[in-house]
Amino acid sequence: MSDNKTPVLEMRKVDKSFGPIDVLHEISLKVNQGEVLCLLGDNGAGKSTLIKTLSGVHQPTRGEMLMDGNPVHFDRPRDAQEMGIATVHQFGGTYPLMSVGRNFFAGNEPTKGVGPFKVFDRQKANRIAVEQVQKMGITRITDGDRLVGGLSGGERQSLAIARAVYFGARVLILDEPTAALGVKQAAHVLRIVNEAKRRGLAVIFITHQVMHAMAVGDHFAVLIRGAIAADFRKGAKSREEIADLMAGGESMADLEANIEGYMETHDGHVPEPAH
């Protein structure tokens, strides 16, 4: 993977403000085919806002976005989807009172044509949904008619990921996909990310877990208060350095030493959070 080829998706000096609130400042980022870009940063750093801009939920206030070197403008999520960008957002993504099959295809329903009347192809939807969800390691789901409300949080998350993997043709964006998952399912997701990478997709992966980032990332970008604070390739920084950057620039070792020191002098109580 040489650096001089055209990135699949690129942001050039993108700003995003919500009214008076500036959330992103001059973000320039590239993600290449067959590579995983790990987007790291503290809570509220602007990671979700960034990927929502890439998936057409928000429009940049300034700056431009390019796909395969051509300027693109996504007015709505559908525009990004049609370019092959599939996103798993941090929250939601499933509908509790709808079946597994209907959830999986919400917005992209398979149809059977009967003249001018379109018919939702329930059987096909259920079959593919169950197949794809099982591929994610959720073998407990065997019935596509089952309501998603009865599934666990992690199972729902896996369904949302399976859906994005199924529909993402060029770019796969995952916003904290492993947050709700058990060790085994998280491993599955990491495996799926690597598989997507091998298939030549560009992947953007947001996580707060250093281990997960290290396991799949080829390229890391750290956001601090809406600006790119560091942008480096795999191997350029140690695990400790990455952890420090993820904590928003503070030294993790210092933070930990602080807490331990406090606990020793205060009968094992943790310190009150500073306000």
Next chain:
Amino acid sequence: MTMADTKETDSPASGPASSFSLLDLFRRPEAGAAAGFILIFLFFGYFGVDKNFLTALGSSTWLNFASKVGIIAIPIAFLMIAGELDISVGALIPAGGIVLAMSVEHFGFNIWMGVLFSFVVAAAIGWVNGMLVTRTQVPSLIVTLATLFVVAGLNAYLSKQVAGTTQHSLPDAGVVSEFILGDYHSLILGDGDSAFTIFRSLQSSFFIWIAVAIGCFYVLHVSPWGNWILAMGGDEDSARNAGIPTDKLKIALFMLSAMAAALVGMTEAVLANTASTTTQFGMIFNTIICVVVGGVLLTGGFGTVTGVVFGTLTFGIVFQGINFTAFDKDLNMLFIGALLLVAVLMNDTFRNLATSASTKKK
């Protein structure tokens, strides 16, 4: 399906197979609405048999009533599934009637042009509702409460300005419009002593209701758009992120409910040969009751057309059926209140079962 079933019946916690199918039935609220209808029908059938509840004339009394509520209740159900409400229908019913009457009487339109014009006016009001709700994020209850009064005011004001009256007349405009929008009293078969009137007391709104129900059943349960409505009510942000045009869809649903209300107003005007500007506040409650009794969740995200049809039939019987029994007429409000409470409790039970039972069972 079969695989999961056998597993479930094998597990010790789930008991015998019959209890499972009962649970399954509970998880289909249209089955609950159907069961409720059967119970209520038997109840009133038993107590009303002396007063002709079961005769054609008796049945048509509550069927005619139910059909008018039902034509509006199904689009209202769509809105409620999508997480919205529309109470402006109370003013759109008279608006539909007076626009038709004024078009024919005052502007000299042909009746069908009048019907078309009335639909266009209603669609425009529905569009305004939809635009206000999607652009301002003000809850639809408040938006449509405002348009309810605005339209009610316009009904009376424009009636007086344009036609100088709030009571418009609409003369018969031929058998075809009478059959499609009115009733069949003029349809006499045979002659002399053997002459009889088919559908002597049943009104066309009954058949319109069936047509609306079939069309809406297709949209919600067969076509892919039904998925969009359900998804929008389940989680609007996720639906929008999934590429569903939630704003357009919502506006379309408000237009649909407004047009359905206008249609009912038109049938009433054709039947009575008059159209009045009186706002039908009662219909606001009636439609919402039918939708809830029909198993649609107030929180959105779930509902069926079949359930709403049964809910409306049940409501029609309770509302009108009291007249066929020896009970005091004042009791029908009490019956309806009780019915609504039972329905809401059942809907809650359904939701809890649907979102928890399957994890507990394994």
